[in-house]
Amino acid sequence: MSETMHTLDASGLNCPLPILRTKKALAPLDRGEILEVISTDPGSVKDLSSFCKETGHELLSSEAAEGKFVFQIRKA
Amino acid sequence: MSNTAQILASPESDWDAWFDRRFDEKMAERQAAHVPSMTIIATKGTLDMAYPPFILASTAAALGWEVSIFFTFYGLSLLKKELDLKVTPLGNPAMPMKMPEGPGWIRGKEIPVPTSLMSLVPGFQGMATSMMRKTMDNKGIARIEELRAACIEAEVKLVACQMTVDLFDYAKEQFIDEVHEWVGAASFLPRAMKADVNLFV
Numbered sequence: 001m002s003e004t005m006h007t008l009d010a011s012g013l014n015c016p017l018p019i020l021r022t023k024k025a026l027a028p029l030d031r032g033e034i035l036e037v038i039s040t041d042p043g044s045v046k047d048l049s050s051f052c053k054e055t056g057h058e059l060l061s062s063e064a065a066e067g068k069f070v071f072q073i074r075k076a
Numbered sequence: 077m078s079n080t081a082q083i084l085a086s087p088e089s090d091w092d093a094w095f096d097r098r099f100d101e102k103m104a105e106r107q108a109a110h111v112p113s114m115t116i117i118a119t120k121g122t123l124d125m126a127y128p129p130f131i132l133a134s135t136a137a138a139l140g141w142e143v144s145i146f147f148t149f150y151g152l153s154l155l156k157k158e159l160d161l162k163v164t165p166l167g168n169p170a171m172p173m174k175m176p177e178g179p180g181w182i183r184g185k186e187i188p189v190p191t192s193l194m195s196l197v198p199g200f201q202g203m204a205t206s207m208m209r210k211t212m213d214n215k216g217i218a219r220i221e222e223l224r225a226a227c228i229e230a231e232v233k234l235v236a237c238q239m240t241v242d243l244f245d246y247a248k249e250q251f252i253d254e255v256h257e258w259v260g261a262a263s264f265l266p267r268a269m270k271a272d273v274n275l276f277v
Contacts, residue, residue, distance in 0.1 A: 012216040016135040023138040029160075054139040063220050 010039040011068065019051050022043040022073070026057065029075045034060065037071040045069055080176035113142040113272040123161035123208060123220070128277045130153070130223035136273075137230030144256070144271075145227075146264045151277075152244075155236055155251045159220055162205045165191035173236035176210040177241070206208075230255045235259060 006055050008025040010018040018039045025035055038050065045062060052059040056076040063070045092234075100255075102273050118129040133143045147155050154161075164173050173187040173194065187194070189265050194200055212219075227234065233256040241248065241258065250263070259261075268274050 014216045014218070016131050016138070016223075019138050020134055041197070051139060056163050 002013050002064055003048050005036055007036045007038070010037060010044070012039070012040055014041050015043050015047065019047055022048065023034065023055075026075050028055065029073055035075065036072045037073065039071075040067060042069075044071075048073075082244075111140065112136075112143055112273070113271040114144075115271040115274070116143070116275045116277060117264075118145050118147050118151035118154060118277050119149050120277065121153035121161065123163040123205060126154050126161055126220045127223075129226060129259065129275075130220060131218075132275065133232045134223050134226040134230060137227065137232050143227075143230075143271045144235055144267055146231035146235045146237065146268075152237060152240045152246070152251075154220070154224070155234060155255055157250060157252055159224075161220060162201055163208045164195065165204050166195035166200045166201075167178040167192075171204075173207075174211070176207055176214055193218050228252075233257075235264060253275070 001005075002052060006025065008021055010021050013021065017040055018037065022035070025037075029035060037044075039048075047063075047072050049059055049062065050055075052073060058076065059076040060072040060074055062072075080274060081227060083091060114132070116129045118126075120126070123166050129145050133145050136143045163171075165173060169191050171191055173189075174184050175182045177183055177185070194204075234252075234254055236251065236255045238244070238258045238260050248255075248269075
């Protein structure tokens with residue numbers, strides 16, 4: 001993929017900050033651009049999925065690795 | 077033949093099928109165009125009880141909802157320019173009293189004294205507040221100031237109760253400029269009636 005990847009590191013932040021930061025980070029992006037979000041909050045797994053469902057952004061992937069959660073979101 | 081003429085010429089069972097289909101389509105259209113809304117009534121002014129309204133409001137705003145919070149009684153202090161929120165273990169038996177730091181034998185362990193008894197110690201409220209703040213910072217919990225700023229940025233309407241200002245002899249200058257309006261119950265209720273979610277905190 002040729003798209004530039006934007007990254008948001010929300011490690012160490014707790015509910016609802018990962019969601020609020022994600023929303024903020026998505027705002028300046030163009031439609032179709034991808035944001036990678038990294039978090040350590042276990043609650044963010046379900047919450048980010050719910051956030052995407054509610055706002056129409058596409059959750060491309062959601063993975064857990066070494067105590068961190070990595071999400072890829074395509075802006076709607 | 078026009079669409080309507082076709083339907084009128086068809087047997088009645090087809091009308092029903094047509095209506096059901098159109099009804100579903102219309103409802104889905106309506107639902108897609110609907111912006112969810114939420115109203116919250118915030119009545120408490122302690123550090124712990126400041127969290128639910130600001131967390132829910134900022135998150136709902138992030139989901140694209142329209143949100144208003146009506147701050148009344150002690151909740152009004154959450155709109156002060158200078159936030160000096162405290163938490164008390166008094167009357168709060170479920171509050172875990174754990175040392176956020178210190179040597180291993182004490183850190184993270186529950187203090188085995190009832191909160192009602194602890195609260196009798198002079199200055200205990202201040203200590204409990206700083207313990208709570210420390211624990212929150214350690215766990216990456218947002219400061220109330222940050223959540224309030226997030227609400228303001230997301231255009232959550234912060235509505236202040238006029239009666240409370242009069243009751244407690246507050247000056248309006250004590251409150252942040254972002255207060256959307258100063259009103260009473262009769263102004264807030266019609267908005268609450270139209271909202272999808274209403275919460276009392």
